[in-house]
Amino acid sequence: MSQSTPFDPRAFLASASSKPGVYRMFDADGALLYVGKASNLKKRLSSYFRKTGLSPKTEALVSRIQQIDTTITANETEALLLEQSLIKANRPPYNILLRDDKSYPYVFLSSNDDFPRLGLHRGTKRAKGRYFGPYPSAGAIRESLGLLQKAFLVRQCEDSYYRNRTRPCLQYQIKRCKAPCVGLVDADEYAEDVRHSVMFLEGRSNALNTELTNAMEQASMNLDFERAAELRDQIALLRRVQDQQSMDTEQGNVDIIAASVAPGGACVHVVMVRNGRVLGSKNHFPRVPIEQQPGEVLAAFLPQYYLGTAERELPPELIVNAEHADFAIIAEALAQARGYNLSITSRVRGNRKRWLDLAAGNAEQSLASLLSNRQHVHQRFEALQQALQLDELPTRLECYDISHSSGEATVASCVVFGPEGPLKSDYRRFNIEGVTAGDDYAAMRQALHRRFSRLKEGEGKMPDVLLVDGGKGQMNMAIEVLQELAIHDLTLLGVAKGVTRKAGMETLYLNDPHNELVLPGHSPALHLIQHIRDEAHRFAITGHRQRRGKARTSSSLEGIAGVGPKRRRELLRHFGGLQELKRASAAEIAKAPGISKKLAEQIYAALHSD
Known part of the structure; x- marks a missing residue:
């Protein structure tokens, strides 16, 4: 279209449809500027050409429009699906764009070996075995594999390396493997280590800790102090991970998505929870060319993130830190594409509220770091x-x-x-x-x-x-x-x-x-x-x-009101010692038997006072 012929919005809107659909805005050179959806095309497009109330960047978009094409759909859900397909294919400059579209990695446990191996897997799930995840990044998965290697000594070497060993490798020397390659561990003991690893990967950390604690006490009663010390170290290692996650519940498959918007940029932080255990998180920095609120950023982010690839796992619940009118349509579109229902909610309590606060805080911090570049x-x-x-x-x-x-x-x-x-x-x-x-x-x-x-x-x-x-x-x-x-x-x-x-x-x-x-x-x-x-x-x-709040009270563990000999013993048993208790957060201390939230805060304050 010639640049000399100005776009006439009044004539265009006079013939615009009031049905749901998708609209595409082009500049004078025919380049696609923006793709949007609407339940009422005429009403939505009219909003771009009002005389007041537009943000500066929306005004910049409108000033470049030379042509608008519309596609009518049967309903708003179909409009959303078409909109995301067009955005992914054309990547218009005025849309919020998600740059990273990779699939997430998994922890793989082989099932066709006498001594199964653990490893990182990304891509098609062709090998026989179990897949745990997905994890948000390779770094998060390596952290879990490193912990399992320290705690349970299950091999992580490739099969080609494993089958050609004639003597133990360095991993055995540094106590990261029991050397099944040369027969230094029997199958039953190794199978028990694998079972414990699976319990951890499934998120059953509390049950695993209880089992290991009982085994430690039994070994101590049998005067097998070397075995008791090994179990003690395993308990301390697992407890430390729970302290870092601070939200192990053994239930719930959910993604928590929080958006933070500031002058100059936006960040969306995704926290993945499977079986109640936080697997990790990842930051996304979508391009936000038009002034947006967090709810608007999330409404643009969610369809691209979950509809962009079928490999990305979609849990039955999404928790977000803002509300938007399009969330109901997005949930319907996701359900239609994946074949099962899901919910998108922002009003949560308890552990879900803590997850959401974690994601929101990370989004804000990550965005602040980006802007301070x-x-x-x-x-x-x-x-x-x-x-x-x-x-x-x-x-x-x-x-x-x-x-x-x-x-x-x-x-x-x-x-x-x-x-x-x-x-x-x-x-x-x-x-x-x-x-x-x-x-x-x-x-x-x-x-x-x-x-x-x-x-x-x-x-x-x-x-x-x-x-x-x-x-x-x-x-x-x-x-x-x-x-x-x-x-x-x-x-x-x-x-x-x-x-x-x-x-x-x-x-x-x-x-x-x-x-x-x-x-x-x-x-x-x-x-x-x-x-x-x-x-x-x-x-x-x-x-x-x-x-x-400068005034702080200080006291020893023995001097805390309400913490007698029995509770002190239970605390030390639960955490595996005073050193691990000092590393625990107030929320983790509250998980110990017989410890209320208020008492946990008192204990935490006493252990961390000057």
């Missing part, structure tokens, strides 16, 4: 230089924030960024004293005066840009302090959350409360400002909580 931050500094019209690239940004609880334990934070990212060694906190409780203006004034008085005396480095988190009041405090200390030629930037208090809607003030600076929501300079503002907020809250 040195090259990424340097590009944002260059954008900030242009936005603030600075003569030179700024090399030091300082941002200040205040945190308190109803005026209690007020703490001010100072975080510092350079072109290579956060300079955490230069971070500072100020305990605010002598101001009216809840007076953020006075708290900001005190923090800035203390900081810049020292800088004026030659202590530390002067920033190129000073950012103050707050509105015009905090901005005025900063101006007064700089005037009192006769500090000039310092760029001052106020960052207010704006009326909607949403990311991308901040109000910026440059050097004067009346000089408002407007940056588009997709601006890398704005993303940098949001990043340093959020980091100052996090650092202030952490300092406030530490100050508020």
